[in-house]
Amino acid sequence: MAEVLVLVDHVDGAVRKTTLELLTIARRLGEPSAVLVGPGFDAAKEVLAQYGAEKIYRVESADVTDFLVAPKAEVLAQLVAAASPAAVLIPSSTEGKEIAGRLSIKTDSGLITDAVDVQAGEGGAVRTTQSVFAGGYTVQATVTKGTPIVTVKPNSAAPEAVSGAAVEQVVEVSISEGAKGARITDRQPRAATGRPELTEAAIVVSGGRGTGGDFSTVEEFADSLGAAVGASRAAVDAGWYPHTTQIGQTGKQVSPQLYVAAGISGAIQHRAGMQTSKTIIAINKDEEAPIFELVDFGVVGDLFKVLPQATEAVKKAKG
């Protein structure tokens, strides 16, 4: 059976959940081979084996990790040439999509981004599902040239534990000078919030203009549910919450089990980032707010009164 390359998303060997989802998807298409770039092999190996990686390509050269995007695409292109995989699966992060874009050009291969499902089609075809036009449409697509390269969004599959051989294969890379043009000169890790990552979270609670800049009520409610915290563009532009938490067309697109919009009117730009969520709740003072057109449950009221009461009730129910 042909290999399916999975680019591992990790920080120093701490493998993110999306990678386990990609390994699960890879098994539908062939034999999963994890591609681990950067330090942390020993920590990553165990979990990659538990989720079915038959092989782990180990790439640790500083030539790859000290420069932006291009060297990783070169490594993957080398592996595509050597292994002739059935597909390459990459996490749909901003960096993942950039790597995929360059790999597509290097290998003369079709690229599909932001897949929410990937299945094996007839004759070895790779069939993907994406949500497009601000979540207004669902499309099925296939790659018609080269090695299918697909970036996959978080929560696109339930990770299935299946043991894999996880045979280590050290990759000796030779990175071209051209790929070493953009040097990473400093890296400041983001302070941990202790909350789940936005695009991976089962529950997301977001605050908007209605918070008036005070996110503490939104955060306390989110914490009672174990949720991630997001923000509308208005709140981010006002400097109330970090840009990396922005939900919407120009920020992150999330699709959690539950999305709670607090003090967010629901302009099209915001809806584009959340309207594929399974269940939607909104709290807003304005009963005419367009967000109420989307909700399963809505409260017309002041979020500073409604949320603390809900937080207490949730805490009580959880004991």
Added chain:
Amino acid sequence: MNIVVCIKYVPDAQAELTFNESDNTTDRGVEGLLSELDEYAIEAGLKLAEAAEGGVAENTVTVLTVGPAKAADAIKKSLQMGAHAGVHVSDEAIHGSDAVATSLILAAAVKKIGSPDLILTGMASTDGTMGVVPAMLAERLGLPQVTLASELTLEGGTVTIRRDGDVASETISASLPALVSVTDQINEPRYPSFKGIMAAKKKPVETWSLADLGLDSGSVGLAAAWTTVESFTKRPPRAKGQIVTDDGDGGTELAKFLTAQKFV
């Protein structure tokens, strides 16, 4: 210094986007405009030209777009903001092009424009939202890829950016020539002034066909795409939900709903 800013004419996000039934491509019949995210790239280009030695008299900003006849509107808006010149690649054969083909056309056009010191783009288009064309273009042109800049400085031929990722904030630098994409956090794009609107009418705009770029029409367009949309389905409208007005127990009602839905 010569700066090229790649821009896109996109369907208005307020309009309801749909597909052409005949070939599963995006229906561009709705009102269009300059992609909002590209305004940040234009603003960044203008700022760099203004700050460089010789100012806007000696440092030029050329906007480049690939798109249908109406895409001229996007160029017009850019010129009104202050760009010096526009290049519009327009050809019937381009219809249905994917990101791979778009980057091929852009790369050929950049080469024909000359050898810019800096190529600027937005972070993604607001219609396709793939966000891959900047990386593809850097790959094709063999230029350093310095993408998703939330801060940008240029000093002594070295461009330095701040890139905010999920797990870290990185500083990245490269020597010119380079390709830089910018996010919507980098600046506040200017509105065209009356003077700018009048001046734009006299600015040069060139329109190039694929043949002008030495590209074969068979290498782009829907038939040459490396991916295909097999089918599309409109998402059904969401069922009308339950809406309560807070009379002092809205939070309790909310918690009840969460419990009933097993989120608690």
